Amino acid sequence: MFSFSERLQKLPPYLFVELDRMKAEVQAKGVDVIDLGVGDPDLPTPSHIVEAAKKALDNPENHHYPSSVGMFSFRKAAASWIKNRFGVELDPQKEVVSLIGSKEGIAHFPLAFVNPGDVVLVPTPAYPVYHIGTLFAGGETYYLPLLPKNNFLPDLESIPQDILSRAKILWLNYPNNPTAAVVDKEFFAKVVNFAKEHNLIVAHDAAYTELYFDDYLPPSILEVDGAKEVAIEFHSLSKTYCMTGWRIAFAVGNESLIAGLTKVKNNVDSGAFQVVQEAAIAALTGDQQCVAEFRGIFKKRRDVLVEGLKKLGFQVEAPKATFYVWAKVPDGYTSADFAAKLLKEAGIVVTPGNGFGEPGEGFFRVALTVDENRLEEAIKRISSLKF
Numbered sequence: 001m002f003s004f005s006e007r008l009q010k011l012p013p014y015l016f017v018e019l020d021r022m023k024a025e026v027q028a029k030g031v032d033v034i035d036l037g038v039g040d041p042d043l044p045t046p047s048h049i050v051e052a053a054k055k056a057l058d059n060p061e062n063h064h065y066p067s068s069v070g071m072f073s074f075r076k077a078a079a080s081w082i083k084n085r086f087g088v089e090l091d092p093q094k095e096v097v098s099l100i101g102s103k104e105g106i107a108h109f110p111l112a113f114v115n116p117g118d119v120v121l122v123p124t125p126a127y128p129v130y131h132i133g134t135l136f137a138g139g140e141t142y143y144l145p146l147l148p149k150n151n152f153l154p155d156l157e158s159i160p161q162d163i164l165s166r167a168k169i170l171w172l173n174y175p176n177n178p179t180a181a182v183v184d185k186e187f188f189a190k191v192v193n194f195a196k197e198h199n200l201i202v203a204h205d206a207a208y209t210e211l212y213f214d215d216y217l218p219p220s221i222l223e224v225d226g227a228k229e230v231a232i233e234f235h236s237l238s239k240t241y242c243m244t245g246w247r248i249a250f251a252v253g254n255e256s257l258i259a260g261l262t263k264v265k266n267n268v269d270s271g272a273f274q275v276v277q278e279a280a281i282a283a284l285t286g287d288q289q290c291v292a293e294f295r296g297i298f299k300k301r302r303d304v305l306v307e308g309l310k311k312l313g314f315q316v317e318a319p320k321a322t323f324y325v326w327a328k329v330p331d332g333y334t335s336a337d338f339a340a341k342l343l344k345e346a347g348i349v350v351t352p353g354n355g356f357g358e359p360g361e362g363f364f365r366v367a368l369t370v371d372e373n374r375l376e377e378a379i380k381r382i383s384s385l386k387f
Helices: 015-027 047-057 072-086 102-113 129-136 185-198 255-268 274-285 289-311 335-346 372-383
Strands: 096-099 119-124 140-145 167-172 201-205 231-236 249-253 324-328 363-367
Touching: 015 335, 047 274, 072 096, 072 249, 072 274, 096 102, 096 255, 102 129, 102 167, 102 201, 102 231, 102 249, 102 255, 119 129, 129 140, 167 185, 185 201, 231 255, 249 255, 289 324, 289 372, 335 363, 335 372
Parallel strands: 119 140, 119 167, 167 201, 201 231
Antiparallel strands: 096 249, 231 249, 324 363
16 A cells, blocks of 8 residues: 555545445435536537537547647637627737636646745635645645625635735635625726735636626626736636536636646646537637527526525525525534435435535535426425425
């Protein structure tokens, strides 16, 4: 037996691996499990994207090593998409880099700028990779609690001066996973000013900007004046175009931040398969009606689930974005106890809020990744339980 490195020994169990293990145990008993845990959309990738990949697969030029930074045509398509969606001009040569999924870029980014002893400001509850990337880079995580009383926004003014003096990166994620909280451009403007004042890099995970509902339209931090001086933003095709398995994304923003991430990637990966990049070009430059249709589907699911939970007495609000619902557990339960009860007694997988960080205790997250009939069945099963 060989010992794991200290950095691996410091890692908590990866949340979704543990959920898969528990789910498999229940399924082995013959239970019909409704999986509302992992945020992996059940909807198929649109056909025009798949067809673009099929065509690209026949081109032998795509069978060689790709570039770590990404095909220029892909980076150009990404820059055009950002311009059309957010009105932000980007130089595809210097301000865009391709990623093998945004998780890869998020995990690698701290390696470019964080030295041992540096602090990274990480929201909590949050996607675990912000902390994991910090740990792998030898940095120290300082957690910023996202609390209901602050509308799940970080209290930047509460950060001690001795922490700020060592801080290198501030991670943000809006629309937010897991809380589904949203922000406006005024919030981003405050963040940009704060970052300039304290010489911070702002890294914004923008994976859910296209999953919005009602009268809300998520902004990009790059829409704020001066944001390019301090910010990098990570965009994923996974949720927007239901391409989770394709592993394709891109980062945009400050030229030196993009250069740093690119240098890491030059040394650790050989880029995304060009066939996948061709499919992504079709997604970014093609008809966006498919994205609007996805939003409509997730909105209907949101309404079914939220209305059903409210009728059962749960404290829950309809999210304005993401395909997640963040709800309070019933009185007398911890997040883990409630999630375990749903799985064992009702065959329903939800994610316990504390799995995303300590301030998530008392909540659970539901992913709207099954159809309305299955959500109605989940509500029916929950209604039969005693709390």
